[in-house]
Structures are given as C-alpha cells and as structure tokens.
Amino acid sequence: MLPDDKKSKLSMQEIILRGTIIAVIITVPSLVTFVIVWILFNDLVMGAILGVVVHFIAMGFSLKISKKILIKK
Numbered sequence: 001m002l003p004d005d006k007k008s009k010l011s012m013q014e015i016i017l018r019g020t021i022i023a024v025i026i027t028v029p030s031l032v033t034f035v036i037v038w039i040l041f042n043d044l045v046m047g048a049i050l051g052v053v054v055h056f057i058a059m060g061f062s063l064k065i066s067k068k069i070l071i072k073k
Helices: 003-008 012-041 044-070
Strands: none
Touching: 012 044
C-alpha cells in the first residue's frame, strides 16, 4: 500500500549511529568546558557549574540537530 514509507524509514544501525553522534555533540562540549575551567582556575565547583550550563545550552540545540540528522533524505 505505501511502498514509499518503506524507503523513508531508517534502519536500526542508522538510528544507533546518528543517536551516538547527537550524544557526542551534546556531551563533549560540557566535559571539555568542565575540564578546562577546573584546570585553569583550579575550582571544581565553578567547573561543574559552567559544565552544566554548557550542557543545557547544547541540549537546547539538540532538537534542531536531531531534526537535521535523523531525517532520511
């Protein structure tokens, strides 16, 4: 009935790969921010707070990122 739907679906491997890419895009900046602030200022609490702020900013962009990555063309 709907042969085009079969072509537009992502395979499980593509979903896992793209989900991993999104996770890396969201997680790496917050970890890098945490480590850099911790090393430069020698302040664990400030590093954690700035890491969390960067993480939530990245999560805000994750919807746009996932729409571009997860849609099969």
